[in-house]
Amino acid sequence: MATAREVVLEARPEDIDVLQDVVADLWESEPGVADTERMRFEMALVEIFTNVVEHSERAQHGPPRRRVAVTLTVDDDRVQAVLVDDGRPAAVDLSSVTMPDADATSGRGLALAISAVDDVSYERDGDRNRWTVTCRRGS
Amino acid sequence: MTDIQVTHSDHGLGVVTPAGRLTMVSARALTEAVASLVDQGTSRVVVDLGETTFIDSSGLGALVAGLKRCRQAGGDLRIARPTAQVTAVLAMTNLDKVLTPRASVDEAF
Numbered sequence: 001m002a003t004a005r006e007v008v009l010e011a012r013p014e015d016i017d018v019l020q021d022v023v024a025d026l027w028e029s030e031p032g033v034a035d036t037e038r039m040r041f042e043m044a045l046v047e048i049f050t051n052v053v054e055h056s057e058r059a060q061h062g063p064p065r066r067r068v069a070v071t072l073t074v075d076d077d078r079v080q081a082v083l084v085d086d087g088r089p090a091a092v093d094l095s096s097v098t099m100p101d102a103d104a105t106s107g108r109g110l111a112l113a114i115s116a117v118d119d120v121s122y123e124r125d126g127d128r129n130r131w132t133v134t135c136r137r138g139s
Numbered sequence: 140m141t142d143i144q145v146t147h148s149d150h151g152l153g154v155v156t157p158a159g160r161l162t163m164v165s166a167r168a169l170t171e172a173v174a175s176l177v178d179q180g181t182s183r184v185v186v187d188l189g190e191t192t193f194i195d196s197s198g199l200g201a202l203v204a205g206l207k208r209c210r211q212a213g214g215d216l217r218i219a220r221p222t223a224q225v226t227a228v229l230a231m232t233n234l235d236k237v238l239t240p241r242a243s244v245d246e247a248f
Contacts, residue, residue, distance in 0.1 A: 013163045020160060020193070039224050046195045050163050102237045105204045108196035115231050 003029050003074045009049075011056035011066035011085060019049055019070060030074045033137065040116045041079045041135040045072075047113035048120065048131050052085050059088060078118075081133040089124050141165035145172050153181040154244055155205075158190035161198030169198070173205035173216065182214025185247040188240075189220030194228055202238055217247040 005026050009015040023042050027033060049068065056066040066087040073080045092110070099111040114120050119134040141159035148154055153176035157169055169186075176184055186202060188194070202218065209216040219241045221229065229235040241247040 016162050016164055017160065020162075035223075039227060042193070043195065043224075043228065046162060046193075050195065050197065053163065099232060102234055103203065103207065105200040105207075106196075108199060108232055112196050112228065112232060 005072045007070050009068045009070060011053045011068055011087070013053060015068075016046060016049060016053070020046065022070070023072065026072055026074065033074060033079060037079060037135055037137055041081070041133065044113040044117040044120060044133045044135070045081045047109040047116075048081075048083060048133055051090075051109055051113075052083065052087070052129070052131070055090060056085075056087055075137075077137055079135045079137065081131075083129075083131040083133075084125070085129050086127065087129060090122060090129050092122055094120060094122060141168070143168050143172050145176065147181065148185075148244065150248070151181070151183065152244075152248060153184040154187055155184060156187040156190060157198075160193040161191050161201070162193070162195045163197040166197040166201040169201040170204050173201075174208055177208050177212045177214070182209045182212035183248055184209050184214065184216045185241075185244050186216065186218045187220055187244050188218055188222065188225050191222060191225055194225050196232075199228065199232060199234060203234070206238065215248075217241055219244045219247050 005022050007022050027038055052068055066085045068083055068085040071082045097110045097114055100107045117133055117135040121132045123130050141157055144156045146154045155172050173184055206216040218238050221240045
């Protein structure tokens with residue numbers, strides 16, 4: 001049976017901590033999820049949420065901030081996060097993301113998210129951005 | 140909340156210990172802690188990651204920025220005691236080549 005958590009966050013740095021607390025709570029309810037899967041999923045989720053925060057802050061510094069509805073689901077075969085925000089469209093082509101060189105001080109977020117989990121996708125859905133992070137279990 | 144402690148070792152090293160999560164929330168504080176050590180004349184710095192439960196790309200960026208800052212001043216930045224998650228992230232980003240983990244703060248230099 002699936003376990004889910006839903007939380008609506010503001011696109012601001014402090015809410016990264018709130019999100020990670022929700023993830024920790026989810027694992028408490030789902031002790032069967034392996035450590036490596038928890039780690040991979042949380043890494044990708046934090047990177048995608050941080051990406052939304054960064055783009056939100058660039059578009060408009062300070063309130064009113066974008067709201068991000070996050071749904072986390074654990075099924076027998078996968079752990080998934082869906083993040084829906086009401087910001088401007090994200091100009092991103094996930095197929096062209098590469099890991100920067102070792103001396104870069106930024107730009108690793110999406111590359112890290114993509115390499116951590118089985119699938120990261122983005123779509124514009126009406127006036128919303130929708131990100132989906134999927135980590136298969138037992139893979 | 141991430142607490143970033145700064146101390147000096149007997150051998151003249153700066154030791155920075157971020158406890159908790161090292162993300163966008165705390166990355167700037169880490170960058171500033173290292174910059175402040177360098178400004179005060181300590182350019183050999185160990186970041187003790189033994190109490191860092193989670194690091195993301197922002198935290199990695201702060202480590203790379205700190206490394207550059209220390210090297211520009213003729214020193215170096217090394218990391219010690221990474222947890223499993225930190226080790227995994229370093230490998231995935233190929234940063235384990237430039238930020239080689241050391242087993243302890245004492246063995247870092």
